[in-house]
Amino acid sequence: MLTLPCLAAFLEGCSKMLIFNPKGPIGESERSIIFVAFGLMLIVVIPVIVMSIWFPLKYRASNTKAPYDPKWSHSGKIELVMWCVPLVIVLILATITWRETHRLDPYRPIASEAAPLDVEVVSLDWKWLFIYPKEHIAVVNEFVFPAKVPLSFRLTSDTVMTSFFIPQLGSQIYAMAGMQTRLHLLADATGVFAGQNQQFSGEGYPRMNFDATATTPEAFDAWVRRVRQSPDRLDAARLEELRQPGVPAGPLYFSSIEPGLFDGIMKKSVSMPMPPEGTAAPAHAGHGQ
Structure with a gap:
């Protein structure tokens, strides 16, 4: 009992x-x-x-009826x-x-009659930046996409290594500074799915979550129009603000983006000089360790 x-x-x-x-x-x-x-x-x-x-x-x-032969050694x-x-x-x-x-293979595209939705994902301290290059919009900590449409991700990190994972869609993959990883997913039905970082990346790691919302194509188009009404634009100066460690209270919408922003983030990580031996790392880097 x-x-x-x-x-x-x-x-x-x-x-x-x-x-x-x-x-x-x-x-x-x-x-x-x-x-x-x-x-x-x-x-x-x-x-x-x-x-x-x-x-x-x-x-x-106590069971004297069971036969027991201690000399038996091989079968x-x-x-x-x-x-x-x-x-x-x-x-x-x-x-x-x-x-x-x-x-x-996460790099292998998913066969479908529908054209894939391209999404560029950047891991920040401690938030997720989703860039929609064809729609020319960007969102922080909210990922909306149409159901039954293949998703083609390019992922990188602006800080330390993190792990991008939407459990109900499958295949977690690392996002690493100065590198690009690829991921292809697809949702069979509409719904809201939990997205998370599976790699410890500092103080804000437990709250580095987002909602992945699969909608109808009509609802997705309406959402894109709503994002485009935001007065904020994602440029280098605004990106620098997002780089500051912290978890936003809600999603942030950007109605336009600076061209080549994703590639610029990767190149910045590659060209960032390493501190001389025996000196401390920059304060920003310490937050993500």
């Missing part, structure tokens, strides 16, 4: 395991891989658990099972890993 409340408390967290409630083809494929790997491992785990309970009960000192059949079963499991897992790693 005491086990049931403990089990209920343990399983309560499963409702928040977003990775097991995917809303896109990439997330669904990754969930299937997890289930297959889990099932294959149970082939070994379940017999071991059963035997660890059955053997002590059967050969306990060819048991050796065959002990070696062949794990070998088969490893071969199956290796095959699945090889095949799915190439099929789910």
Whole structure:
């Protein structure tokens, strides 16, 4: 009876395991891989658990009816099972890993009749900047996109390394200063999905979250028009303000952007001089460590 409340408390967290409630083809494929790997491992785990309970009960000192031969030391059949079963499991897992790693390559575009939506993502302390180059707008800590349209991401970081992840869509990927990573995702249905940073990046790391909202194409166009009504423009001076460590109270909208902003952020990180040996790093860099 005491086990049931403990089990209920343990399983309560499963409702928040977003990775097991995917809303896109990439997330669904990754969930299937997890289930297959889990099932294959149970082939070994379940017999071991059963035997660890059955053997002590059967050969306990008080059970005089159980035959016990302490001189027995080898069985060819048991050796065959002990070696062949794990070998088969490893071969199956290796095959699945090889095949799915190439099929789910985050750099590989998703086949679709719809044209992809290009999005440039910049990781800041401690906020996410989303640039829509074709729409010429930018948003901080809010990501809106049409459902059933492939998403083509270019990602970088203005500070330390972070990890971009929308669990229900799948495939987390690192954003690194001076580098560009790529990611392709797709949402099968409309909804609001949690987005987060999975890499510790400083004091504001626990609040470095955003809403990823999949809408209809009509709702997305209306949202773009609303962003374009913002009086703010994202240029070099405004970007410098965003670079200051902190978490904004809500999303920030920019009706226009400076051309080549994403590439400029990457080049800045590459050309930033390193402090001389034995001297302290700039104050801004210390916030992200």
